[in-house]
Amino acid sequence: MIVAMQEGVDEQLIQQVIEHLVKIGFEVHRSTGARMTVLGAVGSGIDFDIRNLELLPGVQEVHRISSPYKLAGRSFRPEGTIVKLANGIEIGGNKIVVMAGPCSVESREQIFTTAEAVAKSGAKVLRGGAFKPRSSPYSFQGHGEDALKLMREAAEKFALLVISEVMEISQIPMMLPYVHILQVGARNMQNFNLLRELGKVRKPVLLKRGIAATLEELLLSAEYIMAGGNYEVILCERGIRTFETYTRNTMDISAIPIIHKLSHLPMTADPSHGTGRRDKVSPMARASVAAGADALLIEVHSNPDKALSDGAQSLFPEQFAKLMDELRMIAPAVGRKIA
Ligand code: PEP
Ligand code: MN
Numbered sequence: 001m002i003v004a005m006q007e008g009v010d011e012q013l014i015q016q017v018i019e020h021l022v023k024i025g026f027e028v029h030r031s032t033g034a035r036m037t038v039l040g041a042v043g044s045g046i047d048f049d050i051r052n053l054e055l056l057p058g059v060q061e062v063h064r065i066s067s068p069y070k071l072a073g074r075s076f077r078p079e080g081t082i083v084k085l086a087n088g089i090e091i092g093g094n095k096i097v098v099m100a101g102p103c104s105v106e107s108r109e110q111i112f113t114t115a116e117a118v119a120k121s122g123a124k125v126l127r128g129g130a131f132k133p134r135s136s137p138y139s140f141q142g143h144g145e146d147a148l149k150l151m152r153e154a155a156e157k158f159a160l161l162v163i164s165e166v167m168e169i170s171q172i173p174m175m176l177p178y179v180h181i182l183q184v185g186a187r188n189m190q191n192f193n194l195l196r197e198l199g200k201v202r203k204p205v206l207l208k209r210g211i212a213a214t215l216e217e218l219l220l221s222a223e224y225i226m227a228g229g230n231y232e233v234i235l236c237e238r239g240i241r242t243f244e245t246y247t248r249n250t251m252d253i254s255a256i257p258i259i260h261k262l263s264h265l266p267m268t269a270d271p272s273h274g275t276g277r278r279d280k281v282s283p284m285a286r287a288s289v290a291a292g293a294d295a296l297l298i299e300v301h302s303n304p305d306k307a308l309s310d311g312a313q314s315l316f317p318e319q320f321a322k323l324m325d326e327l328r329m330i331a332p333a334v335g336r337k338i339a
Contacts, residue, residue, distance in 0.1 A: 001026070003039040003053060006060045013058030014039075020056060024048055036060075067262065069219045071226040072233070077264040083204045083232045085161055085180050089124050091204075091234055092266030095339035096331055097295040099125035099163055099181075099268075100320060102302075103310035104132050104140060105147035111154045113302035117317035119158035121324045124339050125181065126151060126160040127297060131167045132309060133187045140308040148178035163206060163297075169197045176203060186210050186238055186273070189221050199228015206268060206297075208236045211249065215258055222265060234266045235259055236297060237288075239274035248276020248313070251284045256291040267292070272299035272313045281315055282323045289330050298323075 003021070005014055014030075014037055021028050026041035050062045067073045082092040091097050100123040105111050115126050130147035132140060143150075148164060155162045161180040166172055167188065175182065181204045188194055189210035198205050205225055209218045222233045237256060239249025251274030259267045269288030271281045285296055301307045301314035315323065328338050 001041040001050070001053075001065055002063045003041060004060045004062075005037040005039070005058055007035050009037070009058040013056075017053075017056050017059060020053075067219075068216070069223040069263075071231070072219045072222040072263050072265060074262055074264050079264070081231065081233075081264045081266060083234055083266055085125075085204065087124070087159065087161060089161060089339060091268075091295050093294075094335075095337045096289060096293065096327070097125060097339045098123045098298065098324065098327070099127050099295060100298045100300045101127040101151075102129075102307065103272075103299050103314060104129040104142055104308055105151050106140075106143070106308050108150050110302055111147075111150050112157070114300060114317070115151075115154040115158045115160060117302060118300050118320060119160050121317070121321040122328075122338060123298075123300075123320075123324075124161065125163050126155045126158075127163050127183075127299070129309070130164050130175075131171060133165070133167055133185050134309070145174060145178075148175060152178045166194070166198075169194055172197060172201060176201070180204070181206050181234070184208060186213075189213055189218065192221075192224055195221055195224035196228055199225045199230045201230055202232075203230075204232040204234060205230065206234045206236055208238045208270070209240065209252075209255065211239075211241045213240070215255055215262065218259075219263055222263070234268055234295065235263070236268040236270055237274065238270035238297075239276075247274075247280060249274055251275055253284070253287050253291050256288060256293050260292055266294040268295040268297055269293040270297040272297070272310070272315075276310075276313045278304065278313055278315055278319070281313060282319065282326070285323055286326055286330055289327050289336070290334055292334065296327075 026043040029040040053062045100118040105128040132142040163181040165183040186208045242250040271284035299314040300320045304311045304314040
């Protein structure tokens with residue numbers, strides 16, 4: 001940490017700050033210039049709030065250099081994490097994994113038709129909500145365990161894996177036999193009790209960025225899961241809320257290379273929730289692959305106009321097939337392949 005003192009400050013105040021830093025466990029290196037004094041404070045594992053230091057008399061500014069997340073940070077595993085799933089599918093390696101399917105599982109016919117279509121185009125994981133976090137309590141809330149049963153059956157028929165959202169702790173044991181990846185939705189990114197419980201599970205978790213979450217907050221949420229011993233965390237950018245209203249959210253493509261710099265965890269892009277509009281999903285999916293995404297999560301529906309949730313952002317199966325062809329051309333340009 002760097003503590004810059006105010007220009008021309010009294011030596012007595014500098015000494016007070018040094019004493020304070022030493023008291024909380026730091027080793028202090030002082031550098032005195034012609035006008036300013038800068039203190040370099042070194043110490044690992046010290047839990048402190050930089051605002052307390054900023055308030056000390058004579059302090060100009062304080063900058064944290066080391067990251068507050070230890071397990072999720074890049075230095076924990078500089079080579080990167082590869083999450084191994086069934087069927088030889090891996091997320092975080094050279095191959096980009098495409099997860100696709102409807103927003104919600106609605107009926108047997110819907111999930112089987114959609115699963116067949118996405119598998120034919122090259123998706124490896126079937127997405128679909130059984131528990132839906134809807135903004136309105138009157139909107140369709142999902143079919144629960146029945147949906148998971150149908151989804152697993154459809155996935156097995158077309159050699160796909162399953163990802164579905166877990167909304168609360170009590171759902172975890174019931175969901176485990178049906179899913180290969182547990183998804184934590186944007187609204188639950190800071191449900192710390194749920195995250196802690198998922199830390200005890202030995203199954204990959206896809207953690208979505210909250211609608212107003214910074215990347216540091218996303219990584220701290222990943223840290224909650226990892227602190228419990230579950231290191232199989234996959235992060236996901238799904239758009240954040242900004243002043244722009246043209247799209248449902250603002251898809252932050254820069255989150256992809258930033259997360260790759262800050263963390264060893266694989267990074268997914270969800271351009272469906274990121275834009276909320278079918279016509280903008282493919283361009284953002286292409287951009288995400290170009291930016292280095294390790295996986296994509298895309299909503300596809302056999303009949304989007306009749307969808308019970310997120311129809312407007314769901315691709316028609318033909319659009320998804322075309323997108324997959326495009327991604328197969330873009331991936332090699334950035335040294336990757338589509339799984
Ligand atoms: C979803 O994937 O269907 C979903 C609800 O996503 P998010 O949590 O990103 O809104
Ligand atoms: Mn959705």
